[in-house]
Amino acid sequence: MVIGEHVGDSEEVKRFQELVRETLRLSDVSNVGDFLPIWRWIGGDKGFKNKMLGLKAKRDKFLEDLLEEHRRLRSDLKFDREEKQTPLIQVLLSLQEAEPEHYTDNVVKGIMWDLFAAGTDTSKSTMEWAMSLLLNNPHVLKKAQEEIDLHVEPGRLLDESDVEKLRYVHSIVMETLRMYPPGPLMIPHEASEECIVGGYNVPRGTMLIVNLWAIENDPNVWNEPTKFVPERFLGLERTRVGFKLMPFGVGRRKCPGEGLATRVITLTLAALIHCFDWERVGEQMVDMSRARGHHAQGSTLGGKVQTSKKRIELH
Numbered sequence: 521m522v523i524g525e526h527v528g529d530s531e532e533v534k535r536f537q538e539l540v541r542e543t544l545r546l547s548d549v550s551n552v553g554d555f556l557p558i559w560r561w562i563g564g565d566k567g568f569k570n571k572m573l574g575l576k577a578k579r580d581k582f583l584e585d586l587l588e589e590h591r592r593l594r595s596d597l598k599f600d601r602e603e604k605q606t607p608l609i610q611v612l613l614s615l616q617e618a619e620p621e622h623y624t625d626n627v628v629k630g631i632m633w634d635l636f637a638a639g640t641d642t643s644k645s646t647m648e649w650a651m652s653l654l655l656n657n658p659h660v661l662k663k664a665q666e667e668i669d670l671h672v673e674p675g676r677l678l679d680e681s682d683v684e685k686l687r688y689v690h691s692i693v694m695e696t697l698r699m700y701p702p703g704p705l706m707i708p709h710e711a712s713e714e715c716i717v718g719g720y721n722v723p724r725g726t727m728l729i730v731n732l733w734a735i736e737n738d739p740n741v742w743n744e745p746t747k748f749v750p751e752r753f754l755g756l757e758r759t760r761v762g763f764k765l766m767p768f769g770v771g772r773r774k775c776p777g778e779g780l781a782t783r784v785i786t787l788t789l790a791a792l793i794h795c796f797d798w799e800r801v802g803e804q805m806v807d808m809s810r811a812r813g814h815h816a817q818g819s820t821l822g823g824k825v826q827t828s829k830k831r832i833e834l835h
């Protein structure tokens with residue numbers, strides 16, 4: 521098992537990275553059968569289906585190995601469920617012991633994968649977009665650093681307890697999520713009952729896709745939506761503005777990781793700009809056109825960015 525800073529280039533990490541890459545690659549592909557049922561009926565989506573099943577088998581094996589490893593560790597070590605450092609899988613195994621009828625292996629694996637799949641790339645790519653936007657807008661970066669310096673006394677690194685005070689950094693995260701939502705079409709929903717939406721009859725079972733990106737970048741709704749202006753969210757505590765801004769969705773199936781994601785992204789971004797000054801390598805702006813899989817064409821940022829100097833000395 522590899523934890524924290526020791527993750528390095530281990531086999532386990534490589535396997536996981538490959539799984540995430542493959543998942544993103546396949547979720548990026550349009551399946552003709554979703555739009556033309558006849559394609560499914562004649563078996564046109566067989567190749568796609570087989571790839572999905574292959575991926576599912578690999579993913580299952582990876583999770584099973586992880587679970588087995590943690591079961592072995594469990595008998596050797598004593599993990600305290602209340603202890604902050606306890607790996608989540610150990611917490612899930614404790615729950616399984618307490619309520620085996622609810623926490624079956626399948627449920628535990630499902631929760632593990634949900635957290636990996638829904639929680640990692642979304643947060644990471646939001647940070648990548650935010651850093652790209654900051655590099656292209658150094659005046660915003662400077663303002664954020666000034667806010668941090670105002671709230672964090674010299675000689676210490678900011679921590680989670682500071683996040684609440686960093687309203688401007690929070691606005692940067694919101695503006696990034698408005699311009700580049702990780703789920704631009706959300707997750708497809710299905711009409712559970714026949715209904716009428718905007719005058720259109722929607723039969724039961726219809727797949728419904730919400731174009732979140734179009735709403736969040738609509739010039740009829742937002743003033744100069746193509747401009748990166750975090751100030752528009754100053755004073756906003758939440759991560760939703762009516763139905764104009766809803767990067768985490770709405771209603772019963774909205775993202776359960778919203779609170780965690782907002783805190784982690786704000787904290788990580790703030791720590792990066794607290795510790796270092798960042799600038800582009802040359803005059804050229806970071807290319808913000810979208811590449812496949814929700815990344816900026818100009819990202820990954822390696823090679824396009826440099827930290828010029830350390831900003832703080834820790835006592």
Ligand code: HEM
Pocket residue numbers: 634635638639640642643646697701702703706707708767768769770772773774775776777778780781
């Ligand atoms: C910037 C970060 C994130 C964004 C923008 C985001 C966005 C979303 C969106 C738009 C949905 C679909 C909502 C809908 O269909 O109505 C969703 C679902 C979900 N998200 Fe997130 N998410 C983020 C991070 C996370 C994190 C950190 C976790 C967990 C650790 C997480 C767990 C989930 C799960 C489990 C679902 C499925 C919920 C369900 O179907 O009931 N997400 N997310």
